[in-house]
Amino acid sequence: MRRKRSTLADVASLAGVSAVTVSRALRRPDMVSAKLHDRIQAAVRELAYVPDVAASRLASNRTHTIGVIVSSLTNGVFADYINALHDNLLPAGYQVLILSTRYSEAEEEKAIATLLGQHPEAIIIVGVDQSEHARRLLESSGVPVVQTFQLTDNPIDINLGLDQEQGAYEATKALIDLGHTRVGVIASRLDARARARLEGYSHAMREAGLDDTKWRATTPEQTTVMAGSRLLGDLIKAGNQPEAVFCCDDLLALGVLFECQRRGIKVPNQMSIIGYNNLEFAASAEPPLATVATPRYEMGRMAAEIVRKIIESGERPPNNKIDVGYTLELRGSVGRRRA
């Protein structure tokens, strides 16, 4: 059981061939006779041989690894995105190495350094606000980098995202256009995306001549349903009960919905709610939660396609800043203002 792992040489001697031949049989079966191939496969199975990627990487200078850095593995927002990356990279023979920054700049720098030590052939990273040091690491790595989820005029390499602020602006404006003036905002975590959305809210409010500071409840804590409930409570306790709320995430919106039910506030008659991201549950809620749908799966698919093209043919997208857009989904949780 605790026997030493077998190596190429072990397989080779069991199959009665040279190590190079085994290596070829495994990587390019067409270069080896069928008979030998079978014999080698048998030896591989018998020894439960698994190639050592470290040695392979060192000899070939290829890792077949794509590094992915996300802000959180807990947050459902990144689930579709990661799935898309898996769906489009694994079948093409790439390994996907996922690291989480847990919304910390320090952890992000560490994650990038860790990743670079693995010699990924490309890096796909959430966000555009990396620290100076992180940027330098990425730039000097010489590896293609795709920054996602947000847009920036100053990408490290390639940028694929959406205008988070604009999405929030439109959501808030939709509430205002429905006649609401006491429009609140709820945000948590306060990472770059959340801050951009707060900006969008403020923009829409000020544009309509409304106070953008009066109905605001935020917390640096992580985004949870409970936080949504509590933040609505905070707003109401402060004597500023809104008639509509823009939530910077669907989880918060769900928390707000439950809190309204608890307090007997009718949605949407007495309270309109709109969230962000179009997480799976939003459409299934009762009433269905309005939201700003972000094309996360599509963004992951495109990122995968871009890095594959660059790696496999050196072909770069014509434009290094790609806007994947968003869709405002107005559902049952929002309604026109009642007298």
Add this chain to the structure above:
Amino acid sequence: MRRKRSTLADVASLAGVSAVTVSRALRRPDMVSAKLHDRIQAAVRELAYVPDVAASRLASNRTHTIGVIVSSLTNGVFADYINALHDNLLPAGYQVLILSTRYSEAEEEKAIATLLGQHPEAIIIVGVDQSEHARRLLESSGVPVVQTFQLTDNPIDINLGLDQEQGAYEATKALIDLGHTRVGVIASRLDARARARLEGYSHAMREAGLDDTKWRATTPEQTTVMAGSRLLGDLIKAGNQPEAVFCCDDLLALGVLFECQRRGIKVPNQMSIIGYNNLEFAASAEPPLATVATPRYEMGRMAAEIVRKIIESGERPPNNKIDVGYTLELRGSVGRRRA
């Protein structure tokens, strides 16, 4: 920008020392004079040097990597667990390499092979029902393996989990004890854990002399809120409207809650709902969702501790089968039968 990555030797020549010294300065700063250390650090920063783990692994035969295999990265069930692993392994200097099987046996075998190629120092894997081939790979790797989430009498190495069937049994029995006889069950995905829970339901029903097949709605599709809503619809459409439902996951329970609201079925007066896992939103729902709370963070923490002990001191837990238990949380979504 596309310049070649720098190596130890580059750093060494810039700092005017030998490569070995640089290696030591980075790994064991105490073995190098302070002055040199500073000079080397400066060179490292200047060149944006990042050590090559492949070369390091080859030379030292250590990877500082713990392999983690989960069934899904989308499912919130694994989020706390992964967080616990991160919290307890990253600070100790380990890298955590997470792979997802996406509930597929074939992908699980591939993930295990991929992982072994990385020479992890231990493997933590969800579930106890690996295929024969997968078991062989794991056993012959000679690496400590911790199987989690479920219990088995025949572990590969170490087993840390809970009796999924028993949890479901107790949940169902709680509903029966509240006077309900038309007790339904809703399950999705139908992976090993879901099947164990269905078993637990059947056990409780049969024990009470009730039909365990009449109020059953399942789907092989993935676990979503929408699936919960639809499955409740299926039950009712079949003319078997239950008065209580045990859901094999909280997401399904949430879907059932929303569907009840949509259909005007009062919870808990006309319908008791109990879920599984105690996901974050369960306690915040209105009414709060009863559930079988599984100690996922604690399970991750313990798994991390076990592998660290084995790696660092060779010390194995006294028992290779550890039951972490569960807690039945009866909340507002369940109530006694009304006339």
Add this chain to the structure above:
DNA sequence: ATAGGAAATGACAGCGCTGTCAATTGGCCC
């Protein structure tokens, strides 16, 4: 039957780093 060439296989070096042991330096005591 044999030359000629394609297909299949092998030999060898080296990827970047670290374990091991050897060499050098510096500090301290008498």
Add this chain to the structure above:
DNA sequence: GGGCCAATTGACAGCGCTGTCATTTCCTAT
């Protein structure tokens, strides 16, 4: 001021694999 030991630094080999080129084998066409 010389000798001794500890602290610091260096030289060298080799981890397991693959790129490259050399060699052998096997056909095919004459």
